Amino acid sequence: MDYTLTTVAPIVLLPFFAFVINAFIVKRFTKLAVGISCAAIFGSFLYSLKIFIDFLSVYSTNYYIHKVFTWFDLSAGEHLFKVNMGIYIDNMTAVMLLMVTGAATLIHVFSTWYMHDDPRFGRFFVYLSLFTSAMLGLVLSDNLLSVFIFWELMGFCSYSLIGFYYEKEGAGNASMKAFMTTRVGDVFFLLGILAIWSVVGSTTFVDMYAALAAGKLNGIMILGIPLATFAGFSVFMGTMGKSAQVPLQVWLPDAMWGPTPCSALIHAATMVAAGVYLSLRMYPIMEAGHLTTFIAYIGAITAFGAATVALVQTDIKAVLAYSTISQLGYMVIGIGVGSYNASFMHLITHAVFKACLFLSAGSVIHSIHCQEMPQMGGLRKKLPYTFFAMLLCCFAIAGVPFFSGFVSKDRILGDALVMATENKAFIGVAILGFGGALLTAFYMFRMLFLTFFGEPRDHHIYDHAHEEHIGWNSNVPLLILSLFTLGLFYSGSFTGQGEVNLFGSKYEWFQTLIKKPEVSTVAQFTDYQREDLGMTDTRDKVALTKAAYDSTYGLSEEKAHHIHVVHRIGAVLSIFIAFLGIFLAYSMYVKKTLNPGWWTNKFAAWTRALKNKYYFDDLYVGKIIQKGLLPFNDLLSRFDMGFYDKYGVDGWATVNRWAYSVSRWFDNNIVDSGMVDGTGASVRLMNVVLRTIQSGRVQLYFIVLIVVLASYVLTLRF
Amino acid sequence: MISLSSYLFISLVLFLCGIFVMVARKNIIAILLGIELILNASALNFAAYTKFLNNNLEGHIMSLFIIVIAAAEAAVGLGIVIRFFQLRESIHIDDASTLQN
Numbered sequence: 089m090d091y092t093l094t095t096v097a098p099i100v101l102l103p104f105f106a107f108v109i110n111a112f113i114v115k116r117f118t119k120l121a122v123g124i125s126c127a128a129i130f131g132s133f134l135y136s137l138k139i140f141i142d143f144l145s146v147y148s149t150n151y152y153i154h155k156v157f158t159w160f161d162l163s164a165g166e167h168l169f170k171v172n173m174g175i176y177i178d179n180m181t182a183v184m185l186l187m188v189t190g191a192a193t194l195i196h197v198f199s200t201w202y203m204h205d206d207p208r209f210g211r212f213f214v215y216l217s218l219f220t221s222a223m224l225g226l227v228l229s230d231n232l233l234s235v236f237i238f239w240e241l242m243g244f245c246s247y248s249l250i251g252f253y254y255e256k257e258g259a260g261n262a263s264m265k266a267f268m269t270t271r272v273g274d275v276f277f278l279l280g281i282l283a284i285w286s287v288v289g290s291t292t293f294v295d296m297y298a299a300l301a302a303g304k305l306n307g308i309m310i311l312g313i314p315l316a317t318f319a320g321f322s323v324f325m326g327t328m329g330k331s332a333q334v335p336l337q338v339w340l341p342d343a344m345w346g347p348t349p350c351s352a353l354i355h356a357a358t359m360v361a362a363g364v365y366l367s368l369r370m371y372p373i374m375e376a377g378h379l380t381t382f383i384a385y386i387g388a389i390t391a392f393g394a395a396t397v398a399l400v401q402t403d404i405k406a407v408l409a410y411s412t413i414s415q416l417g418y419m420v421i422g423i424g425v426g427s428y429n430a431s432f433m434h435l436i437t438h439a440v441f442k443a444c445l446f447l448s449a450g451s452v453i454h455s456i457h458c459q460e461m462p463q464m465g466g467l468r469k470k471l472p473y474t475f476f477a478m479l480l481c482c483f484a485i486a487g488v489p490f491f492s493g494f495v496s497k498d499r500i501l502g503d504a505l506v507m508a509t510e511n512k513a514f515i516g517v518a519i520l521g522f523g524g525a526l527l528t529a530f531y532m533f534r535m536l537f538l539t540f541f542g543e544p545r546d547h548h549i550y551d552h553a554h555e556e557h558i559g560w561n562s563n564v565p566l567l568i569l570s571l572f573t574l575g576l577f578y579s580g581s582f583t584g585q586g587e588v589n590l591f592g593s594k595y596e597w598f599q600t601l602i603k604k605p606e607v608s609t610v611a612q613f614t615d616y617q618r619e620d621l622g623m624t625d626t627r628d629k630v631a632l633t634k635a636a637y638d639s640t641y642g643l644s645e646e647k648a649h650h651i652h653v654v655h656r657i658g659a660v661l662s663i664f665i666a667f668l669g670i671f672l673a674y675s676m677y678v679k680k681t682l683n684p685g686w687w688t689n690k691f692a693a694w695t696r697a698l699k700n701k702y703y704f705d706d707l708y709v710g711k712i713i714q715k716g717l718l719p720f721n722d723l724l725s726r727f728d729m730g731f732y733d734k735y736g737v738d739g740w741a742t743v744n745r746w747a748y749s750v751s752r753w754f755d756n757n758i759v760d761s762g763m764v765d766g767t768g769a770s771v772r773l774m775n776v777v778l779r780t781i782q783s784g785r786v787q788l789y790f791i792v793l794i795v796v797l798a799s800y801v802l803t804l805r806f
Numbered sequence: 807m808i809s810l811s812s813y814l815f816i817s818l819v820l821f822l823c824g825i826f827v828m829v830a831r832k833n834i835i836a837i838l839l840g841i842e843l844i845l846n847a848s849a850l851n852f853a854a855y856t857k858f859l860n861n862n863l864e865g866h867i868m869s870l871f872i873i874v875i876a877a878a879e880a881a882v883g884l885g886i887v888i889r890f891f892q893l894r895e896s897i898h899i900d901d902a903s904t905l906q907n
Contacts (some may be wrong), residue, residue, distance in 0.1 A: 784903030787829055788836075794825065 090376035090622060091139075093155045096175055099135045099185065100228060102128040103192075103221035104778055111215045113680045113704050118210040124215040126196045129220055131507075133189035143182040149603040150612065152178035154230060154294060155623070168289060176230030178609070179601040180432060182419065184227045184365060187436050191357045192220045194565035198447050199349040201562040202454055212252065219245035223358050227365070232281045232291035235366060239277070242359050243270055249342050249350040262342035267740035269339040269595065269745065273329020280322025282371075283310055293369055300372050301611040308701060317377035323370050324383060326549060329414045331363030333700045334390045338704050340413055346403040348450030351405065356412045356442040361435045364419040367593050371423060372605050381513055384424025388520035391417030393702065395527035399534070400688075400698045404449050407535045409716075411485065412442055414524055418500055425514065428604035433578055434496035441484040444569035448478040452539060456553045461538040463546040470553045473563040475540045477570035482536045483575040486529035487666040494662070495575040525662055528575075529669025537677035552689055630757055813854035820847035834890070834897045838883045839879045 104127035110121040156174030163169050175183075196216060203212050228240035248479070251263030280753070283550060285291055287308055288299045299305060300316075308315040327333065332340040344357045354360075367374065367383075374383065391414050398410035415438045422431025451474045452467060453459050468475045484493035504521050507514040542551035578598050603609060676682045688695045700706065820843050827840030849872040856865020884886050887897055 785859055786899060786902065794829075 091153050091155070091177070093157065093175060096135075096139075096153075096155075096177070096228065099132045099139075100221050100224045102131045103217045103224065107217040107221060110170050110217060114210070115209075121210040121356075121746075122200055122213050124245065125217045126193075126632070128217060129189065129196050132220070132224065133186075133193045133789050136185035136189040138478070139177065140182045140186040140738075143177075143601075144597065145181055147597075147601070149179065149601060149609075155620070156230065157620070167341075168261040171233065171609070172231065172290065172292060174292070174332065175228045175232055177228065179603075180365075180368070181227055183432075183436060183598075183602070183739040185224065186360050187439050188220070188227060189224050190389070190568075191439055192216075192223075192353060193441060195349050195353045195357070195447065196563050198352075198450070198565040198717055199347075201559055202450050203347060206347075208252070211662050212249075215245050215252075216249050216350070216353065219249070219354060223428055226362055226747055230292050232284065232293075236277060236281060236756055239326070239362065239366075240274065242362065242779060243274070243330075243716065246270075246354050246359060248342070249354060249459055252346050252350065253726075253762050258342075258347065259345040259588075262345040266339035266343050269336055270329040273326045273336055275668065276322040277329075278383050279328025279559075280319045280326070283315060283319040283322065287315055295656055296370075297372055297605065297610040298613040300376055301607060301613065306378065307712030308432050314377060316373050317379060320341065320370065320374035320377035320379045321382075324367060324374060324379065324386075327363035327367045327420070328386065329363070331360050331362075331420070332368075332390075332413045333386050333417065333613075334393060335704065337390060337394065337413050337706060341406055341409040341569050344403070344409050348405065348446060348453060349717070351409075351452075352443045352446030352450065355409065356446050357439040360412065360416055361419075364416060364423070364431065364435050367420070367423050368428065368435075373429060374423070375426075379392055380426065382424075384421055384507075384514060384517045387410055387417045387422075387424055388517040389417070390414065391421060391524040392520040392527070393417075395524045395531065397698050397701050398531040399527060400695055401531075402461050404452065404464075404535060404539060405446075405459055407444070407461075407531060408449055410444055411528065411532065413446075415442065415485070416522070416526060418497055418521070419503060421517060422500040425500070425504045425507045426604065427500050429602045430496055430499035430503060432602050433598055434493075434500060437484065437492035437496045437573075437578055441481040444477055444566060444573065445481045445485070447562075447566055447569065448481065450457065450473045451566065454562075456549045458549050464539045464544075465542045465546075466540070466544040466550060467553065469542040470550070471540075473566060478536060478540070480573045482532045482568040485532050486670060487525055487662050488670075489574050489663055492573050492575045492578050492667070495579040497525065498659050498662045499655075502655040505658045506654045509650070509654055522661060522665060526665045526669045529666045532671045533673035537673055541678050574683075654795040670797045810854055813850065813858075817847045817850045817854065820850065820899055823826040832899050834887050834899055834902070835865075835884075837899060838880065838887070841883070842880065845872055845879075849876075850871060 103125070106125045109124055114121045114124065154176050155475060156172045159171045159173045160510055161170045176631075196213070199212065199216065203209050206212065221300065222238045222245060223243035226235055228243070229235045247263045250266050251259050258728035281291055284296060287305060288295055290296075305314075305316050310318045325336075329336045340355055340360070344354070374380065394417060395412045398407050398414065401410060403408045414432070419431045419434050419438070422428070422434060452464070452471060454469070455471060455474075458464070480491070484491040487494045487497050487724060501518070501521050503512065504518045508518040542625045585743045672682070677686050697703065824840045824843030824847060826842060828837050831837055831840065841879075849869040852865040852868045852872070854865075855870075856862065890902065893896055
């Protein structure tokens with residue numbers, strides 16, 4: 089495994105070239121465009137698979153590949169101003185690459201079925217390719233600057249795909265909303281990058297870690313806030329925008345205006361995960377900035393709040409959208425409570441089962457041309473494969489044992505519980521987390537039961553459902569994704585705890601390889617060497633010692649025991665909660681022993697609040713935009729018209745007019761009359777003089793000759 | 807014995823007469839006559855100087871050349887005057903102030 093930049097670059101460049109070719113060359117030949125996109129992403133997937141296997145075969149937490157090149161260098165003498173770009177691959181990147189390319193490949197394949205009768209079939213794949221290459225670029229980036237570039241590129245793709253059906257006004261508005269809302273976070277993100285740049289002199293992750301370990305960030309204040317807090321908060325604001333955390337979550341439900349496969353790829357599986365991924369990369373800064381409590385609470389509020397809103401949604405995609413927000417909240421909780429590894433694992437498992445859920449929903453929607461769950465029902469018989477895939481995914485997201493969601497979410501909740509027992513401030517996080525888990529199980533199975541169980545509520549739609557139109561390219565991606573909702577792929581064991589043989593390891597590969605960058609691990613970067621992009625990799629591949637992969641390594645026996653006990657309680661609690669939620673949904677929507685209508689009447693005010701999504705949109709549009717931003721806008725426009733336009737633009741015109749008259753006078757009088765006409769006049773004058781001399785009268789010439797000769801002779805004489 | 811200065815005085819008078827004629831008269835033939843006077847003045851000068859200063863024949867030979875040149879000049883000049891008269895029916899010098907026609 090000798091990696092240089094050129095051997096890694098095809099991962100990003102294949103989809104990018106597919107984008108360029110499709111957008112500018114192929115255009116009309118839709119089938120060819122689709123083929124190119126799919127082949128490109130599959131190629132990336134194979135590359136990623138190779139990298140992933142190589143990293144697994146090294147099996148070390150310290151192993152990473154970091155290649156840089158200088159993008160531009162404006163250094164002048166002592167003053168360094170050098171911007172490096174490069175790639176940074178560690179275990180986390182390798183896993184991310186595999187997840188992104190894998191999910192993207194399956195979604196590409198699914199899209200060939202879902203979009204095949206769309207008039208803009210080819211254009212959809214143009215965006216998908218661009219998006220995938222941007223995401224892969226972000227994952228491979230070694231510095232915040234290129235992360236930001238790819239981040240914005242994904243924002244653009246997201247904008248284009250949400251507004252894909254641009255004939256609909258809602259889609260256009262939703263795309264603008266998504267773009268503007270994430271922009272709020274992006275501005276903060278940029279501020280954070282600048283803050284880090286100003287102190288570290290580089291935005292490379294490893295430079296940041298090195299500066300942190302060397303204590304360079306200590307004692308530096310920005311606006312009276314410690315630098316680490318400022319930078320960590322700003323970058324986390326970026327995460328809040330991209331990963332739809334409260335209060336910037338409003339764009340994600342509206343993003344469901346886009347075609348369902350793009351919802352699966354962007355607004356569920358990968359792009360929203362980019363925010364969490366960034367936070368994980370920046371975790372040491374956030375920890376140094378004492379932001380963990382804040383982050384945990386943002387995550388908890390998001391996880392619980394979005395879950396409650398999902399309870400009352402009737403649109404199948406809206407339920408999934410809110411469940412995405414909620415699950416992203418769990419990842420953020422994981423960051424907040426220091427459950428680094430579980431948070432990242434939840435990112436991966438969530439990407440897989442959420443992609444599968446969205447594709448299943450797409451399958452349903454495309455088959456019956458309807459998104460409203462109250463009009464569905466009984467589709468189990470019509471769409472058996474879709475039902476099977478969705479069932480497995482619902483088990484996964486609800487946190488049923490043996491499924492991936494349980495493995496990751498249980499560990500986040502367990503760590504939250506551990507934090508709560510140690511620090512009273514985290515009790516709220518644990519309660520909201522477990523509450524959200526209950527609601528998650530409930531609303532996911534509510535969706536499943538309403539869609540697939542019971543009697544068909546709308547026979548017209550039911551009879552219209554045509555499974556014969558469903559081809560291999562819709563079902564195969566679903567089934568492959570649903571296979572990976574099983575927990576054993578991630579934990580190495582069914583329950584997420586204990587030992588199993590997988591990938592040649594006796595222990596959980598995921599938990600072992602993804603390591604929280606604590607001070608000791610961060611310190612390894614203080615004397616790291618940059619490797620030029622052309623160099624092949626020569627770094628030591630230190631295999632793990634046994635102690636390193638013991639999860640309780642370094643803890644006192646008492647504390648390890650305490651954690652073990654709390655984790656066990658947490659596991660039991662979350663299993664109980666998952667089944668409780670499923671049971672509630674079952675009794676409400678299948679057995680009908682509980683009447684959901686009674687609950688909505690009983691808590692009418694709450695239901696109204698939930699239906700209105702906690703009035704966030706009203707707040708933003710009604711209060712902040714109309715009361716705050718629009719008057720401000722007016723003020724600015726008045727300033728613009730009254731000052732810049734009147735004095736700047738018109739004033740400049742006046743100055744110009746004056747200058748023009750001066751210039752015209754100069755031109756007419758000096759240049760034209762004086763110089764141009766003057767030349768003519770002087771020539772004419774010479775003409776008069778010379779004409780009188782050259783009269784043609786021989787005698788006159790003779791007289792002149794005589795006079796000149798005589799005067800010459802006389803001059804000589806005297 | 808007639809002195810050199812007498813010769814030179816005669817020559818000067820001839821020369822000035824020639825100049826005067828050339829300047830004052832408008833008749834081309836008269837001007838040609840003026841030129842003859844000037845040439846004769848210079849021929850007289852040559853002869854006088856060679857007689858009083860050199861005592862050889864160089865001045866006399868030069869005088870003979872001048873007489874020949876004067877004859878040739880008179881022939882060419884009169885030819886031009888005749889041709890001019892054919893064109894303009896005039897031998898007034900101011901009628902010859904243009905280069906063509």
